[in-house]
Amino acid sequence: MSSNPSADEGSIVKIGVLGRGTVGSALITLLEERADVIQAETGLRPVVSGVLTRSLGNGEGIVDEADVIVELMGGLEPAERLVRRALEAGKPVVTANKQLLSRRGHELFPLASANGAALRYEAAVAGAVPIVRVLGDTLSATPVERVHGIVNGTTNYILTAMAHRGESYAEALKDAQDAGFAEADPTEDVSGSDAAAKMALLAMLAFGTWVSHEDVDFTGIDKLALEDLEFAREFDLALKLVGTAEKIGDAVSVRVHPMFLPLSHPLARVDGSYNAVTIESPHVEEITLQGPGAGGVPTASAVLGDVISVLHGADEPKHAWQTLPKAPEVLSAFYLHFDVDDEPGVLSEVAQVLGLQKISIRSVAQKGAGGAARLVMITHRAPESAMEAAIGMIGGLGFVRGEPRAIRVFDEENA
Ligand SMILES: NC(=O)c1ccc[n+]([C@@H]2O[C@H](COP(=O)([O-])OP(=O)(O)OC[C@H]3O[C@@H](n4cnc5c(N)ncnc54)[C@H](OP(=O)(O)O)[C@@H]3O)[C@@H](O)[C@H]2O)c1
Numbered sequence: 416m417s418s419n420p421s422a423d424e425g426s427i428v429k430i431g432v433l434g435r436g437t438v439g440s441a442l443i444t445l446l447e448e449r450a451d452v453i454q455a456e457t458g459l460r461p462v463v464s465g466v467l468t469r470s471l472g473n474g475e476g477i478v479d480e481a482d483v484i485v486e487l488m489g490g491l492e493p494a495e496r497l498v499r500r501a502l503e504a505g506k507p508v509v510t511a512n513k514q515l516l517s518r519r520g521h522e523l524f525p526l527a528s529a530n531g532a533a534l535r536y537e538a539a540v541a542g543a544v545p546i547v548r549v550l551g552d553t554l555s556a557t558p559v560e561r562v563h564g565i566v567n568g569t570t571n572y573i574l575t576a577m578a579h580r581g582e583s584y585a586e587a588l589k590d591a592q593d594a595g596f597a598e599a600d601p602t603e604d605v606s607g608s609d610a611a612a613k614m615a616l617l618a619m620l621a622f623g624t625w626v627s628h629e630d631v632d633f634t635g636i637d638k639l640a641l642e643d644l645e646f647a648r649e650f651d652l653a654l655k656l657v658g659t660a661e662k663i664g665d666a667v668s669v670r671v672h673p674m675f676l677p678l679s680h681p682l683a684r685v686d687g688s689y690n691a692v693t694i695e696s697p698h699v700e701e702i703t704l705q706g707p708g709a710g711g712v713p714t715a716s717a718v719l720g721d722v723i724s725v726l727h728g729a730d731e732p733k734h735a736w737q738t739l740p741k742a743p744e745v746l747s748a749f750y751l752h753f754d755v756d757d758e759p760g761v762l763s764e765v766a767q768v769l770g771l772q773k774i775s776i777r778s779v780a781q782k783g784a785g786g787a788a789r790l791v792m793i794t795h796r797a798p799e800s801a802m803e804a805a806i807g808m809i810g811g812l813g814f815v816r817g818e819p820r821a822i823r824v825f826d827e828e829n830a
Contacts, residue, residue: 429464431481441711568688
């Protein structure tokens with residue numbers, strides 16, 4: 416707890432900080448460093464009135480004492496219980512917790528509105544990149560057609576190491592862990608689940624509809640091989656973990672998958688732990704925002720921006736929340752990779768299975784190596800369910816070695 420003897424009591428605003436890890440400790444430092452500027456700007460001097468960790472503080476007591484609650488613990492419990500307590504008391508909450516909002520947002524946002532309390536979450540998506548403000552405020556009256564994002568810094572760091580340094584997935588992951596960009600248990604990031612949570616929030620903002628984590632289809636990067644990155648280099652492509660939220664008719668599709676992008680795409684050259692989001696709308700064409708997606712100080716800066724908005728009494732972005740259905744089927748072009756026995760008839764059998772699912776092949780390359788061959792194909796756009804069925808059937812053919820890989824290819828037609 417800090418205090419400022421020179422500030423008069425009436426101007427003090429008590430900030431309860433739930434969580435003092437990477438982001439929480441950076442926020443506490445920034446609050447102290449920037450207190451004079453914030454007071455000059457808002458007329459209110461922020462003072463940390465309580466801090467909760469696993470071994471320090473009482474969550475309920477901190478919430479009850481503070482004027483503004485900043486939740487930086489992550490996870491569902493006890494974060495949800497304490498955020499609800501604050502909102503029910505009409506207290507503003509700032510959080511960076513995408514897992515909480517993407518799973519409980521459909522209850523927490525109405526609870527905030529019903530109690531006239533702010534619920535702000537700029538840092539929950541893409542760290543310091545101010546995408547929540549841009550979608551929820553600046554572009555709130557703009558019809559958004561599609562949002563693409565690289566919204567997970569860990570996976571982008573790993574893919575960049577594989578692409579630029581020729582590291583295997585395992586080496587690049589170890590590198591990311593040593594450099595502090597990946598957790599000891601990286602599952603949440605490498606499975607695509609973290610990016611799925613962020614894309615659910617972006618879809619909510621872009622389309623004013625409830626989207627929960629369960630509505631997002633996602634695949635991670637843990638099955639990618641160095642050969643896929645080599646293919647990308649050979650054909651002037653970038654391989655990225657891309658989140659897409661798009662309106663298809665009156666329905667919404669939100670998904671996260673590895674994707675080959677042409678180098679001309681704004682996300683293709685976003686490297687390392689950086690994040691970027693591209694917004695497409697007929698009114699504004701295309702806007703891309705890019706910056707640090709994680710890290711204590713960058714993320715805490717975004718949190719502090721939300722705290723200052725709360726102190727200013729800024730209006731909450733308003734949404735005409737609705738419930739749009741999930742789009743039933745999405746079309747994608749695919750890159751397919753099969754390791755097969757080098758024997759006659761292999762290509763025609765694979766082509767036959769694809770034909771059965773009405774998937775047409777755009778290009779094919781076959782390379783033999785001893786008794787084995789590598790078969791690489793690019794398909795035209797096909798329903799994803801048809802591709803899944805075809806891959807299942809091809810994987811069962813006797814001459815296929817290992818697991819076939821199917822990776823989406825960005826297609827201008829379909830974007
Ligand atoms: N790190 C980033 O770069 C980044 C970027 C964007 C968003 N975020 C989000 O920001 C939030 C915080 O992330 P972080 O990286 O700062 O996490 P962190 O370093 O793991 O810190 C979490 C803090 O919360 C406390 N905590 C966790 N569970 C608790 C419990 N059950 N009871 C009491 N205290 C508990 C921890 O206590 P102990 O100190 O006792 O362990 C720790 O102080 C998360 O929602 C995360 O998704 C993080």
